[in-house]
Amino acid sequence: MYRWLFLVPALWCGLLGASADAQVVRSGPSACKAIALTFDLCPVRNGSGYDDPLLKTLIEKQIPATFFMSGRWMDRHETEVRALRSVPFFEIGTHGQVHAHLPQLDDAHQREEIAGAVQALKATYGIDAPLFRPPYGEYNETTVALVRALGLRFILWDRISGDPDPKLSREQIAGRLTAQARNGNIIVFHANGKGLHTKDVVEDLYRDVIVAKGFRPVTVTQLLDQCPGEPTHAQRQPGR
Numbered sequence: 129m130y131r132w133l134f135l136v137p138a139l140w141c142g143l144l145g146a147s148a149d150a151q152v153v154r155s156g157p158s159a160c161k162a163i164a165l166t167f168d169l170c171p172v173r174n175g176s177g178y179d180d181p182l183l184k185t186l187i188e189k190q191i192p193a194t195f196f197m198s199g200r201w202m203d204r205h206e207t208e209v210r211a212l213r214s215v216p217f218f219e220i221g222t223h224g225q226v227h228a229h230l231p232q233l234d235d236a237h238q239r240e241e242i243a244g245a246v247q248a249l250k251a252t253y254g255i256d257a258p259l260f261r262p263p264y265g266e267y268n269e270t271t272v273a274l275v276r277a278l279g280l281r282f283i284l285w286d287r288i289s290g291d292p293d294p295k296l297s298r299e300q301i302a303g304r305l306t307a308q309a310r311n312g313n314i315i316v317f318h319a320n321g322k323g324l325h326t327k328d329v330v331e332d333l334y335r336d337v338i339v340a341k342g343f344r345p346v347t348v349t350q351l352l353d354q355c356p357g358e359p360t361h362a363q364r365q366p367g368r
């Protein structure tokens with residue numbers, strides 16, 4: 129049921145001007161042998177809304193991860209927000225306030241939807257969250273302009289796990305992501321309990337991509353700003 133999401137970024141990007149689309153990040157540098165595992169925390173109607181076994185695996189194996197939290201999810205998961213914040217190799221971004229279809233909203237409501245979760249994280253938890261991922265991967269030129277005006281980075285993905293799809297097995301998901309592993313991958317999963325095999329797939333990727341193939345797991349910000357293992361920009365400057 130989520131397979132159609134493969135098409136969404138390409139579909140919307142066709143409607144955008146080149147300058148707007150250039151601000152939409154789908155992957156990191158191709159020269160960087162690193163991948164970013166990202167986990168959306170979309171609101172859920174039923175269930176705990178939190179994949180505790182997945183989080184335990186990420187922490188136990190010390191896998192850096194980026195979480196995109198919706199405001200409505202945060203409202204019901206204060207303890208979990210604080211738990212995620214306490215892990216030094218985790219990064220927190222936002223995923224809209226109520227998980228709305230942004231292109232269907234007027235400018236004012238889009239701004240409210242984008243800024244709401246950012247302001248809630250700052251006001252309640254003191255967290256600065258400069259990364260934004262639109263619900264459903266849907267956006268238009270207004271979305272891109274608002275995200276920029278709010279000082280946020282617009283983060284999509286170049287690999288979708290499809291983890292909430294009940295028709296996909298662990299082997300299908302992990303096999304495809306492993307076979308398609310490339311430098312700079314940003315992979316989207318869910319950490320709200322909707323992924324039936326998410327924890328198992330992460331364990332497979334840890335073994336087959338991170339350990340066996342040598343891809344470093346990093347947060348999105350690390351992937352974009354500092355390729356691990358490479359000299360930083362400052363270190364490359366002569367005389368410094």
Ligand SMILES: [Zn+2]
Pocket residue numbers: 168169170223227263264
């Ligand atoms: Zn979502």
